[in-house]
Amino acid sequence: MKFIVSSSTLLKQLQQIGGVINANTVLPILEDFLFEIEKNKLTVVATDLETVMKVHMDIEAKDTGKVCIPAKILLDSLKNIPEQPLTFNIDKNFGVEITSDNGKYKVMGENPDNFPKEPTADEANEFTMTSSQLVTAINKTIFAVSTDDLRPAMTGVYFELDPKSISFVATDAHRLVKFTYTGINCPKKDSFIVPKKPLSLLKGALPDNDDELKISYNSNHLFITHGSTELVCRLIDARFPDYKVVIPTDNPYKLMVNRSDFQNALRRVSVFSNKSTNQVALSMSGSELQLASQDVDFSFEGNERMVCQYDGEDLQIAFNAKFLIEMLNGTDTQDINMELSTATKAGIIRPTEEEDNENLLMLVMPLMLNN
Numbered sequence: 220m221k222f223i224v225s226s227s228t229l230l231k232q233l234q235q236i237g238g239v240i241n242a243n244t245v246l247p248i249l250e251d252f253l254f255e256i257e258k259n260k261l262t263v264v265a266t267d268l269e270t271v272m273k274v275h276m277d278i279e280a281k282d283t284g285k286v287c288i289p290a291k292i293l294l295d296s297l298k299n300i301p302e303q304p305l306t307f308n309i310d311k312n313f314g315v316e317i318t319s320d321n322g323k324y325k326v327m328g329e330n331p332d333n334f335p336k337e338p339t340a341d342e343a344n345e346f347t348m349t350s351s352q353l354v355t356a357i358n359k360t361i362f363a364v365s366t367d368d369l370r371p372a373m374t375g376v377y378f379e380l381d382p383k384s385i386s387f388v389a390t391d392a393h394r395l396v397k398f399t400y401t402g403i404n405c406p407k408k409d410s411f412i413v414p415k416k417p418l419s420l421l422k423g424a425l426p427d428n429d430d431e432l433k434i435s436y437n438s439n440h441l442f443i444t445h446g447s448t449e450l451v452c453r454l455i456d457a458r459f460p461d462y463k464v465v466i467p468t469d470n471p472y473k474l475m476v477n478r479s480d481f482q483n484a485l486r487r488v489s490v491f492s493n494k495s496t497n498q499v500a501l502s503m504s505g506s507e508l509q510l511a512s513q514d515v516d517f518s519f520e521g522n523e524r525m526v527c528q529y530d531g532e533d534l535q536i537a538f539n540a541k542f543l544i545e546m547l548n549g550t551d552t553q554d555i556n557m558e559l560s561t562a563t564k565a566g567i568i569r570p571t572e573e574e575d576n577e578n579l580l581m582l583v584m585p586l587m588l589n590n
Contacts, residue, residue: 220309222256222280226319229276229305230297232263233290235424235448236272239265240290246335251287253334254307256280264337265290270417271337272424275447285331286313292326338451340442343435344406348385350430350445352400356387357422359398359549359579364415365391372457375412380405388462394542395462395582396549402576412459413441417452424448466582470558470567472531474503478555481508482547484523488512489540491521498586499540503529503559512540536562537586543568546581562588 233252244250244267253264259280264273286309296317306318313328357376365373370392377388386399425432425445433444436454443450485499492498492512502509508527513520536559547555552570559566568581 220256220282220284220286221306222261222278222282223304223306224261224276224278225302226297226300226305227302230294232274232276232447233294233297236263236265236274236420237290237294238420238423239267239270239272241267248287248329248333249335250290251329251334252290252293253285253287253331255285255331257283264334266335266337267416268335269414269453270420271449271451272420273337273449284309286315287329287331287334288315289326289328296324338440338453340435340440341437343437343442344409345433345435346380346385346403346405347431347433348400348403349428350425350432351427352403353432353434353443354422354425354427356398356400357418360387360389360396361415361418361422362545362549363389363391363394363396363581367391371455372412372459375414375455376418377412377459377462378410380407380409382406382408388459390460390462393539393584394546395465396546397462397466397578397580399578400576401578409436410459411436411441412455412457414452414455417441417450421450424450465565466580467558467560467565467567470560470564472503472534472559473529474508474531474557474559475528475554475571476508476525476557478547478550478553480525481555482544484510484525485540485544485547488521488523489544491519492540496586497539497541498537499543500535500537500588502533502535503527503531504533505529531559534559534562535588536566537588538566538583539586542583546583549581550579 255262261278262273262275300319303320308316315326315328317324360376379386384399384401385403385405388397435442441452488499488510489497493514499510499512508525510523546568550570552572554571556569556571557566565582565584570579
């Protein structure tokens with residue numbers, strides 16, 4: 220079996236799907252790319268048993284066949300080969316010989332019959348959205364996903380479908396992010412949880428433009444197709460917590476503050492906070508916001524004051540500064556609104572301006588005040 224392919228095209232496509240492959244895997248064949256050649260089409264597949272990514276590209280080939288090629292050595296070699304046509308010759312024992320303008324490289328492939336079969340989209344429901352919409356939704360939620368494997372439901376992003384909208388929800392029990400698009404036609408009211416890893420891979424593989432994505436799902440898997448790239452991932456089989464009950468309905472105190480000034484002040488003051496809690500206390504009074512942190516063990520202390528618009532009774536409330544900084548990254552407006560009630564109730568952060576079809580709500584739980 221023989222085919223010819225451009226070195227830079229192959230490298231670009233392999234790098235797109237190479238993130239699926241885990242370095243220390245139990246099954247050695249999972250460290251390989253599966254190459255499938257049919258006429259002048261090459262399909263390359265990578266999987267970790269939970270996520271499958273595949274790309275299609277045009278090549279020169281007369282044969283039809285399959286082979287598994289070790290991913291790491293192939294990627295490492297392609298990175299150092301300048302743009303040129305490469306000829307791949309595969310013998311009957313799956314030995315792979317790659318010929319370039321000035322060189323010849325040999326690697327031992329593996330039997331493609333041992334490569335795991337990918338899931339099929341049986342009884343799938345389908346809807347479409349743009350690539351930039353999905354990338355934006357992932358960026359706004361993925362940082363709040365839990366890393367606690369004892370709570371599997373929280374280790375992914377919850378997709379909540381309605382006939383005319385779709386919401387993306389992530390929480391780690393300390394904070395919660397809900398991002399909603401209206402005007403997207405979903406097949407029915409439904410929900411599923413998508414693991415963090417495939418969403419991170421999608422974020423890197425999808426362009427931030429208006430290309431249409433075909434998204435389909437069944438009870439076990441999610442299928443996403445964009446041009447010549449496909450992703451299939453296993454859904455998390457768990458029940459997402461009833462997040463709506465933790466969102467406070469009445470937070471009467473309103474704080475409006477410049478987002479980047481607030482974020483930079485948090486970064487500076489949190490340097491002096493206790494490293495296990497990252498606690499920064501916010502004190503609101505009139506048009507002044509004070510930020511204070513301390514680490515009693517080392518006698519560290521940080522204090523800053525800044526201008527704000529505050530409507531409510533004087534209040535002191537403490538938060539994890541790291542969480543606040545990450546959440547402020549999720550908005551791109553000049554100012555943000557914070558809705559508060561008491562020192563023990565969750566605070567809500569919203570951007571001051573939004574697109575007509577978007578809605579972002581971020582919730583963060585307070586910490587116990589030190590004093």
